[in-house]
Amino acid sequence: MELLRYILRRTVLSAFVVVGVTFLVFIVAQVVPSDPAALYAGPRPTAEQIEKARQELNLDAPLPARFATFAAAMASGDFGVSYKSRRLIAEDLKAYLPATLELAVFSTGLALLIGIPLGVLAAARQGRWPDRLGSFGSIAAVAMPTFFLAMILQLVFAQWLGILPLSGRLSREIAIGAPLPVVTNFTLVDALLAGRLDAFGNAVTHLVLPALTLASYPAGVAMRLTRSAMIEILERRHVVAARTLGLSEPRILFGHALPNAMGPALTVIGLSFAYALTGAVLVEIIFAWPGLGRYVSEAILAKDFPVIAAVTMVVTICYVVMNLLIDIAQALVDPRVALS
């Protein structure tokens, strides 16, 4: 009962936040810029063209009315038309959102896969070099500019070692020579649906570097959280008992201690996903990844406000929903959360 009430309250609060977010995006994208009509009318507009644009964009209406129109359009998934390409933004989003989500999911998985074992190792060798190296690594990951890390990885793995592709989502031979049928726009899923293992493998190699860039910071957090949870649990009685029974060290660590230290994993998933959605702006430009980040960075240069607003809205809503789901999951795992 308490749980249900908690879920309901969190959901209502999230809905309010989404309304607030819509309002703020409206203000920043439609009210702050000096003259949206001139941008909409295209390069070197005449006075009449600007006037026509003002009418089309409904700029002369009072603010509350404009906000109502804006909110209604957003709610119905109508993000308007790009100033620059004149294409429907909703159509563009359908093509770009899956690419970004694919990257976010992959990098989250990578962060857990790297961070948790390192955290276990650091806890098992507390105070010794793996621990020290790990904690330095996690501090360094915070200080590393995302865009710089991306370039270093490109330099080392693509340029010097030549073992991973430099950029893009698929190799040219596959993207142009033998293209995949587009079903979901998730390359990995589309490759599996088409039964094309070559394309699947190719897509994975393209994912590694951008995903690794985005995974570095959350992996550091995962490491720290796992480490401190493990240190606490390694002192508990059942672990001591397992050790007295003569079980092997890996079995104690991974079989008996780690399952009890998985609490932070949920936190890391939320954080990593959020970080990937934000970092996408920087990483996608560098890896020529055809997702929302690259879409929005091109829009920035063109002052294409409807596109910037639409991407901000969509990503923020993903973010809010993700946080809501994590909160609910945490309450399900640990009912004390709902009571606090």
Add this chain to the structure above:
Amino acid sequence: MKKLVHRLGWPGTIALAVVLLFVFVGLFAPWIAPYPAQGAGAPNVLAKLAPPSADYWLGTDHLGRDILSRIIYGTRVSLTNGVLIVAFSLLIGLPVGLAAGYFGGWIDEALMRGTDVFLAFPALLLAVLMAAALGPGFLNSIIAVAVTWWPWYARLARAEVLVLRGQPYVEAARLAGVSHPRIIARHILPATGRPLTVQAALDVGPALLTAAALSFLGLGVLPPTADWGQMVDAGRKFFPARWWYSAMPGLTIFIVALAFSVLGDALRERKGGTVRAPA
């Protein structure tokens, strides 16, 4: 010196030294830079994209300007960026948090729900949207980041005030008929100041990183003013063949942010505070 090392540990002390070194370099850029004119933006077409050498320790950029001098001049922009973002954010966040915590009730509710809206955004995206709306430029990019930053201070200040509000000396002041603004200014603000200042100092590094990300996206200061993030972006066209162009300023951002981060870690072990996600 011994006392300092004792308080901060060796990593913390080294980090503090690095931060102070950059402050010094920023302050005296024209006297330290080997080519002050190029640092300020004057082209030097005879030495375009020269690799690191005895003349140009870190190489030159596409206009032949000495990268070391550009980095030294860029220190000014980056450090002021970091400090001003934090200062502007305190300027908004502190009053909001003080008012919410002190008055409580519907004022608290309204202010904090508003704060939630700002926190619901992925910070970099809101900053990008804001910077795009305001247009590029030094001050605009600082405002854009501060808009995403202040809610943290509002929350922190509110939490501090909630504790202080119930203190006997505050109640005594109120019973003695002291006005609300005066109680806030004279009795509450001084006590909330210290934890907030510590947090703010720790945040200069992350703030500087976010500003670098914005200028990497072309939303920071305008050329010819030297700026690290913008240099990394400009060098991308020549990367990896002329790696030094992007790598040197990129490495500089990393070193400065790392110094702030290590210093923050050393302080935090004694004073508490949280790490901010990087951009």
